[in-house]
Amino acid sequence: AWQNRPLSSVYPIVYLDCIVVKVRQDKQIINKAIYLALGINLNGKKELLGMWLSENEGAKFWLGVLTELQNRGVQDILIACVDGLKGFPDAINTVYPNAQVQLCIVHMVRYSMKFVPWTDKKAIAADLKAIYGADTLEIAEANLEHFDEVWGDKYPHVIKSWRNNWEGLTVFFGYPKD
DSSP states (O other): OGGGSOOOSEEEEEEEEEEEEEEEETTEEEEEEEEEEEEEOTTSOEEEEEEEEESSOOHHHHHHHHHHHHHTTOOEEEEEEEOOOTTHHHHHHHHOTTOEEEEOHHHHHHHHHTTSOHHHHHHHHHHHHHHHTOSSHHHHHHHHHHHHHHHTTTOHHHHHHHHHTHHHHSGGGGSOOO
């Protein structure tokens, strides 16, 4: 079956995400977690590497998924793009010690906006975009400092979260935009 097929040895980018869906089981509606691994191969084409079903999302299950990918032939992942699930980067680096882990910007922005009232949302969103949309890491760092000066006192949890996750949020700056 396609889910057990051998895979390429190298994927420059692999997106790892989990979606929670409602399913009917024993005449009840329950949540199930569907784990997805989407790879970009050396030709730039997307490949669905696999889908797995579980009760909920956890780094331990991801470790099993990554081990299965390795057993199917994936020797190296250059960049793994993931959400901020606790323990996820460690699981990735256990199986692929040289992989860089890029945290999802969309998840980070959503998390940041949870703490912002509607009156500031537009301005905060624009200032956050100036950070992650910068042309270089240096410009992004300067824009983060500017964000801190303007919003740090009012929204300390937002700036703290960006600073705490900075390394994982800026991996993509090490590569050309295209």
